[in-house]
Amino acid sequence: MMKKLWGDNYYDPAKKRWTTSGYSEDGTKLDRAFVQFIMKPIIQLQRTIMEGNLEKVWTMTSKLGLDIKREEKELRERDLIRAVFKKWINAAEALLEMIIMKLPSPRQAQAYRAAQLYEGPIDDPCGQAIAKCDKDGPLMVFISKMVPIGDTGRFYAFGRVFSGTVRTGQQKVRIMGPNYKPGGREDLHIKNITQTHIMMAGKADAIADVPCGNTVGLSGIDRYLTKQGTISDYAEAHCIKAMKYSVSPVVRVAVQAKNASELPRLVDGLNKLSKSDPLVQCYTEESGEHIIAGCGELHVEICLKDLEDFAKIPIVKGDPVVAYRETVTAESSQICCSKSKNKLNRLYATAQPLGEELTKAIEDERITAKMDVKERNKAIVEEFQWDASEAKKIWVFGPDAVGPNMLVDNTKQAQYLNDVKDHLCTSFNWVTKEGVLTEENLRGVRFDV
Numbered sequence: 073m074m075k076k077l078w079g080d081n082y083y084d085p086a087k088k089r090w091t092t093s094g095y096s097e098d099g100t101k102l103d104r105a106f107v108q109f110i111m112k113p114i115i116q117l118q119r120t121i122m123e124g125n126l127e128k129v130w131t132m133t134s135k136l137g138l139d140i141k142r143e144e145k146e147l148r149e150r151d152l153i154r155a156v157f158k159k160w161i162n163a164a165e166a167l168l169e170m171i172i173m174k175l176p177s178p179r180q181a182q183a184y185r186a187a188q189l190y191e192g193p194i195d196d197p198c199g200q201a202i203a204k205c206d207k208d209g210p211l212m213v214f215i216s217k218m219v220p221i222g223d224t225g226r227f228y229a230f231g232r233v234f235s236g237t238v239r240t241g242q243q244k245v246r247i248m249g250p251n252y253k254p255g256g257r258e259d260l261h262i263k264n265i266t267q268t269h270i271m272m273a274g275k276a277d278a279i280a281d282v283p284c285g286n287t288v289g290l291s292g293i294d295r296y297l298t299k300q301g302t303i304s305d306y307a308e309a310h311c312i313k314a315m316k317y318s319v320s321p322v323v324r325v326a327v328q329a330k331n332a333s334e335l336p337r338l339v340d341g342l343n344k345l346s347k348s349d350p351l352v353q354c355y356t357e358e359s360g361e362h363i364i365a366g367c368g369e370l371h372v373e374i375c376l377k378d379l380e381d382f383a384k385i386p387i388v389k390g391d392p393v394v395a396y397r398e399t400v401t402a403e404s405s406q407i408c409c410s411k412s413k414n415k416l417n418r419l420y421a422t423a424q425p426l427g428e429e430l431t432k433a434i435e436d437e438r439i440t441a442k443m444d445v446k447e448r449n450k451a452i453v454e455e456f457q458w459d460a461s462e463a464k465k466i467w468v469f470g471p472d473a474v475g476p477n478m479l480v481d482n483t484k485q486a487q488y489l490n491d492v493k494d495h496l497c498t499s500f501n502w503v504t505k506e507g508v509l510t511e512e513n514l515r516g517v518r519f520d521v
Contacts, residue, residue: 081105114161121152129156136160178285179205182234189214189234191442192254192310201235202312207283210306211236211245215297216315218347219271219289220382225340227347228289229297230271234312236305238288239281240268247293248302250314251473253442265303266292299350316437321353321365323372326390327379328362334385338362341383345375348382365395397515398507400425419496422520426478430456431516434469434476441469467521468497470504471513477504482520496521 076083080092082102094102103112120128126145133140133156144155175181186203187194190212194203201209215231238245242264249259269276269289282288293303302311329338342362346354352375353365364379366372369392380387403424410419430452433439439448449463465481479500483489504514 077106077109083108117156117160118153121156122149124148133160178234189312190310191313196308196310198235198304198306198309201284204235205284206235207237207285209235209284210309211238211243211304212284212306212309212312213238213288213290213303214312215290215293215301215303217350218294218297218299219276220344220348221276221291223384225344226291227294227344228269228271228276228291229293229301230287230289231303232287233282233284235284237281237283238265238268238290238303240265240278243305245293245303245305246307246309247296248304248309248311249297250300250311252302252311254308254310261293261296263293263296265290294347298347315350317351317367319351319367321351321367322395323368324363324365324393324395325372325376326361326363327376328388329383330386330388334383337383337385338387341379341385344382345379348378349375396510396512398509398512399514399516419521424518424520426476426516426518427456428516431476441473467493468500470497470501472501472505475504475513475515477514477517477519479519479521 076090080094081104082091082094083089083105084091084096084102086096086098086100090105091102094104096102102108117129117132120132129152130140130145138156138159140156140159144152147155182189182205183203186199190199190202192199194200198210198212200206202212211233212235213231213233215229217230218227219230220227244262245265247261247263251259267278267290268280268282269291270279270282271287271289276289290303300314302309327338327342329335339362342354342364345352345364351367351371354363355365356362364372364375366375372392376387376389400423404422407420407422410421411417430439433455439451443451445464448466449460452458452463452466453460462480462482467479467481469475470477470479477500479497481489500519504517506512507514
């Protein structure tokens with residue numbers, strides 16, 4: 073039956089047999105097996121609930137063998153759909169069964185995934201240990217999520233051990249955030265792991281060590297990471313690539329505490345929410361409004377529920393607002409000038425479109441700030457027809473040093489530029505984060521100094 077559900081297979085109920093033709097012998101059009109046996113029953117039950125035909129609903133649920141409780145029978149429309157389908161087609165059971173039956177083992181999967189996971193050269197000790205899933209190799213852990221520890225304000229750093237063995241106690245590790253670059257000190261902390269835990273549903277059991285191939289919860293490092301990061305004990309280790317999501321936070325909701333005196337608890341709840349969900353963005357606008365940005369109405373709804381659990385106070389929510397992106401469509405018609413306070417230095421700048429292809433390449437992480445500079449320059453010149461001298465003078469991507477906008481040094485024989493470079497990069501990130509039209513992020517803009 074399962075094999076017949078896919079492809080050009082049809083069931084003819086009149087003849088009670090399977091066929092590969094879309095029509096029966098008397099010319100009646102047949103539905104594909106998947107539509108007939110899977111989609112139609114789901115749609116039929118949903119429509120019956122939404123139409124309020126409750127007698128028919130209870131008949132259908134009894135035939136399906138579903139035990140609908142008295143309080144659930146009081147629900148209507150979408151709420152009743154949720155209650156019925158949780159019992160009939162449970163997403164958690166389906167997902168868990170698929171993981172058990174279909175996912176390859178860590179040793180099998182990491183052999184072919186290591187090159188895509190590891191940012192450094194795959195032939196270095198860390199890259200080889202990840203590929204072999206070697207428990208005796210250098211430690212490489214990717215932290216993907218922060219899980220709150222009760223009401224303490226602390227978090228378990230939850231992640232996956234890709235190589236080596238992580239231990240409780242005196243194991244000194246390098247905690248590398250997403251902005252860490254090999255050889256630098258930015259976003260790097262060297263600390264001990266206080267405790268290792270095995271995370272099971274809502275419980276976290278302390279354990280002496282966890283070898284590679286397993287997930288782990290670490291305590292004592294939550295203050296050094298915000299959402300994601302890499303942990304290693306090897307001095308020359310590179311980061312494991314941060315997870316790339318196919319969605320971005322575009323739906324925003326303003327929140328405030330029902331009682332003004334409970335504002336500190338709201339702020340604490342927002343901090344916990346920001347750490348625990350890798351996709352949500354929480355920030356405060358200049359007006360003092362607290363904003364939650366999620367990937368859709370359902371995601372925002374879940375975030376608001378989590379926020380109430382974290383803050384433990386009643387919350388007033390605003391109407392959802394969809395975010396936009398700002399850009400330029402043509403090169404600047406004039407050169408903008410800014411003078412220093414002593415009037416001795418002048419900066420001139422123009423803006424122009426970056427180009428949709430290059431913008432997409434940055435968003436898809438084919439072109440990134442972390443790439444080898446020579447490789448990046450070569451790709452930009454060959455694929456996007458940039459001038460080679462300009463490709464070498466890209467100062468920064470933005471916003472947040474990763475976005476699809478660029479600041480390019482187009483000066484000729486200017487002195488002491490390095491003295492102001494950091495200030496220019498900071499202001500560039502600020503400008504690309506809040507555009508002039510609606511204070512939305514810029515996208516696809518190149519600024520030339």
